[in-house]
Amino acid sequence: MQYAGRSFTLCKGEKEEVNEACANHLLNAFGQRGLTFLKYGDDEAAIGKASVDRNREFKKRQVQIYNQTNEQRKLTRLGYLPPSQKLKEYALELGIELIEPYSMKDEEKAAIAKSTIENELLKAQTAKQSEEIAELRAMMKQLLEKDDKSSDARQRGNPNWRK
Numbered sequence: 259m260q261y262a263g264r265s266f267t268l269c270k271g272e273k274e275e276v277n278e279a280c281a282n283h284l285l286n287a288f289g290q291r292g293l294t295f296l297k298y299g300d301d302e303a304a305i306g307k308a309s310v311d312r313n314r315e316f317k318k319r320q321v322q323i324y325n326q327t328n329e330q331r332k333l334t335r336l337g338y339l340p341p342s343q344k345l346k347e348y349a350l351e352l353g354i355e356l357i358e359p360y361s362m363k364d365e366e367k368a369a370i371a372k373s374t375i376e377n378e379l380l381k382a383q384t385a386k387q388s389e390e391i392a393e394l395r396a397m398m399k400q401l402l403e404k405d406d407k408s409s410d411a412r413q414r415g416n417p418n419w420r421k
Contacts, residue, residue: 259284259287261276264280291312291313291316292310292313294309314352318352320345320348321349321354325357341358
């Protein structure tokens with residue numbers, strides 16, 4: 259932040275006493291980002307929570323504006339605007355997806371390639387299982403045929419029948 263040639267940085271939770279004109283200028287410029295005015299006797303917890311909420315909304319709005327701008331540019335066939343590092347941090351912090359059509363295509367291609375490899379492996383595994391099932395059927399058929407022949411030999415009227 260800068261006022262009257264004086265530059266300074268405030269991190270989250272820091273406090274700095276400045277004159278009223280400087281405070282008004284900075285609040286107008288950075289109030290939406292969560293900068294807050296405190297005076298003696300204020301409930302710092304409530305004001306702090308409100309400023310954190312305001313900061314979260316600011317970050318959310320920045321990501322939304324970026325996404326909307328790129329969608330509009332895409333519809334009017336204009337070039338893609340890459341996000342700044344800070345905007346990427348905001349999106350990551352909030353869990354909001356940045357619309358990045360060029361990088362998404364690369365990810366989609368990688369996912370398709372992975373799926374194709376998995377499909378081939380599953381096809382080979384299925385073919386092997388089909389062969390094994392066919393072998394098991396043949397073995398069961400032979401076993402049942404043997405059992406049928408032995409049961410025919412046990413019927414009454416057969417000279418080889420035993421009680």
